[in-house]
Amino acid sequence: MTRHLKKAELHCHIEGATPPELALAQAGKYGLDVSEIIRDGAYVWTDFTSFVKCYDAVASLFRTEEDYALLAEAYLTELAAAGTIYSEIIVSPDHGNTIGLGADAYLRGLAAGIEAARAKTGIEGRMLITIIRHMGPEAAERTALYAAKRAHPLVTGFNLAGEERMHRVADFTRSFDIARDAGLGLTIHAGELSGAFSVRDALDHVRPSRISHGVRAIEDVDLVKRIADEGVVLETCPGSNVALQVFPDFAAHPLRALRDAGCRVTLNSDDPPFFHTSLLQEYEIASQVMGFSDAEIDSMTRTAIEAAFVDEPTRTRLLAAL
Numbered sequence: 001m002t003r004h005l006k007k008a009e010l011h012c013h014i015e016g017a018t019p020p021e022l023a024l025a026q027a028g029k030y031g032l033d034v035s036e037i038i039r040d041g042a043y044v045w046t047d048f049t050s051f052v053k054c055y056d057a058v059a060s061l062f063r064t065e066e067d068y069a070l071l072a073e074a075y076l077t078e079l080a081a082a083g084t085i086y087s088e089i090i091v092s093p094d095h096g097n098t099i100g101l102g103a104d105a106y107l108r109g110l111a112a113g114i115e116a117a118r119a120k121t122g123i124e125g126r127m128l129i130t131i132i133r134h135m136g137p138e139a140a141e142r143t144a145l146y147a148a149k150r151a152h153p154l155v156t157g158f159n160l161a162g163e164e165r166m167h168r169v170a171d172f173t174r175s176f177d178i179a180r181d182a183g184l185g186l187t188i189h190a191g192e193l194s195g196a197f198s199v200r201d202a203l204d205h206v207r208p209s210r211i212s213h214g215v216r217a218i219e220d221v222d223l224v225k226r227i228a229d230e231g232v233v234l235e236t237c238p239g240s241n242v243a244l245q246v247f248p249d250f251a252a253h254p255l256r257a258l259r260d261a262g263c264r265v266t267l268n269s270d271d272p273p274f275f276h277t278s279l280l281q282e283y284e285i286a287s288q289v290m291g292f293s294d295a296e297i298d299s300m301t302r303t304a305i306e307a308a309f310v311d312e313p314t315r316t317r318l319l320a321a322l
């Protein structure tokens with residue numbers, strides 16, 4: 001049991017945290033048919049491509065500042081009930097723009113939800129603006145310029161998500177330069193759908209302090225050593241990886257091997273209801289299926305706080321809370 005352990009996560013896509021019941025309520029609110037994407041109370045997808053389609057359809061059910069506030073508050077309140085003291089949500093102002101809400105209102109709504117959850121439970125939250133690979137480098141640069149304006153103080157980081165098999169990290173270096181110059185923390189989805197070369201690309205071209213997933217680095221022993229030597233933090237999401245068949249099962253997942261090789265690893269939920277998981281369940285899997293001790297799990301939580309994109313007084317306070 002890990003319910004008694006304090007928890008922290010660095011990697012959850014906020015629209016991907018929508019429970020199907022909330023998606024159904026949102027669809028009812030706007031009179032929309034979601035029978036193509038929700039069946040028997042579960043999201044319908046079969047591979048990464050259909051997952052992204054389903055994700056985008058769910059995102060389109062959130063149309064106002066209040067909708068986004070409700071989503072963030074509900075998610076963070078659930079996390080806090082499971083003992084979570086810190087969460088970074090990955091946000092996409094492009095979704096706000098697509099729906100006609102606009103990026104500022106999108107962030108304001110999410111921030112209101114984070115603040116409401118903090119007021120109720122004490123959980124601390126931050127937002128990482130993401131660019132999306134399959135939307136291409138030009139769209140990414142526009143989003144980076146928007147992120148650099150620091151539209152909300154709770155925006156502290158910058159990520160690259162989306163279809164990893166499209167484009168190379170080198171295509172997005174300008175975006176990352178813009179985000180870095182604005183003082184945002186950097187992380188990149190790599191080594192999830194593509195192999196070790198993709199992680200190497202991210203480290204060579206951007207040098208982020210963290211890699212989102214990074215688990216397929218295990219295919220290259222020299223790269224694993226480099227990650228360990230350079231102290232790069234891996235935001236691992238085992239439940240997501242098994243759901244997307246990156247690995248056939250938890251026994252084949254490299255979390256233990258990466259940790260044993262000296263890599264700094266953390267536990268994360270990614271898109272929890274899509275992958276039939278939750279942060280609590282990721283902790284449970286680490287404990288009950290992968291056999292990590294409570295002390296080993298605590299050290300992953302500590303690593304998450306050490307690598308969090310927060311100011312130093314907040315980090316000190318969070319570390320003291322562990």
Ligand SMILES: Nc1ncnc2[nH]cnc12
Nearest residue numbers: 013016161162189270271
């Ligand atoms: N697991 C994932 N990988 C890449 N992009 C994503 N966007 C939402 N979930 C994602």
Ligand SMILES: [Zn+2]
Nearest residue numbers: 013161212270
């Ligand atoms: Zn992700």
